[in-house]
Amino acid sequence: MTIYSLYIYDRHCACVYYQDWHRTKGPRPAAMEGGILPAVSPAVYPRHEEPTFESASTYSSPRNTLTSSSGIVVAINDDAPRTPLPQQTQTSTSQPSALSSILTFDEESKLVYGVVLSLRNMVKKLSGKDEQFVNYKTSTYKMHLYETLSGYKFVMLTDPNADSLRFVLRQIYSGPFLEYVVRNPLMSMDSREHGIDNEYFRMSTDRMIRGLTIFQ
Template sequence: MTIYSFYIFDRHCNCIYNREFTHLDHANASGVGQVNKNNDSNASKLLFGILYSLKTISAKLIDSESEAETAVANALKSFTIGPYRAHYLESLTRLKFVLVSDDNIDNLQAILWELYSVYYIRNVVHNGLSPIEFKQSDDFKENETVGKISNSGFITETDQFLQSLRFFN
C-alpha cells in the first residue's frame, strides 16, 4: 500500500499544487520526488477532467433534491482505475484535494480533511504573503511559481504528515 501523488485544484480548474512521490527500495529514500513540476501536464488535466465528470454524474445520481450542497459537492469520495485509487475531497470554497494511492487503500477522507483543515489553512490561508487567487500570469515562465503553492512550510509539513502514515510505503 502506498501514496503516489497529492494534487490541489483551485475553483478555476487550475492545478495549484502537485506532489509526486517516488518510492524506492531504500528505506531512507522513500518520499523523494517532485513538487509542482507537473501542474500543467496532461496527467493533471486528465485527472481534473475525470473528477469533474464523475462528480457531475454522482450529483445526478443523488435521489433527493433536498440534500445539502455539501453533500452534493462531496458525493464523490474515491474512484479506482486499474491499480490506482484517487481519493477526493472538495471544500466549500471549491478547492479540490486529491490523493492518488494504490487500490488497496479504502478511505482517505479523514486524511484529506486534515490536509485541508490543518495544513492548508495554517500555511496558505493564514499566511499574509500567500495570494488569495492563484492566477496564471500572462508572462508565466516554466520555472516561475506564479499560480502554484510554493510555501515551504506547507510542503514540508504535508510531506512529513503523509510520510508518517502507516500505509505511505
C-alpha cells in the same frame, strides 16, 4: 499499499499544487509556461536549455554578465519562478519511446480534473444532491477526493487496495493548508498568477503523508 501523488485544484479549475512519492514513472515537465502556473511543483515546471555565453554582447541584461571563460557568473534571472527548479538530468538515447508515452504534467492534471468533474456530476445526477463522490478505484490505482466549501479540490492517488483517505485530505486542508496558505498574510491566493509557493506547506504535507501507516 502506498500513496502515489497529491493534486490540489482551485475554483478556477487550475492545478495550484502537486506532490508525489511512490510514482514509478514521474510526469514530464509541462510543454510550455502557459500550460502550468509557476510554483506548482519544481519537478513539473517547464525546463529551459541553459543559455550559452559565447559573447557578453549577445546578452541583453541590465546587469553586466561576464563570459564563462572568466570563471565568474554574475547574471541572475529575475523572471525565474520562486520555487527552485531541479537540475535537468541526461536521459539515455535508448528510451525516447518510453519518454514520449508519458504525458506532460499540464495534460495529466487536466485529465485528472476531468475525471473528478465527470464522476462528481454523474453521482449527483444518479444519486441526488445529498450524495457525494469521495473515491473510486481501478485495477491499478484508487482516487480520493475532498472538496472544500471555497471550491478547492484535494485529489490523491493511492494503491487500489487502500482504504478511504478522505479524512487525510481533510486534515491536510484543516492543518497545513489553513495554517501556511490561507492564514499567511504573505501568501497570495490568486491562482491566476502562480501556485502554492510555500515550502512550509510542502514540508508539513510531506511529513504528514510519510507518517501514515499506509505509506511504505
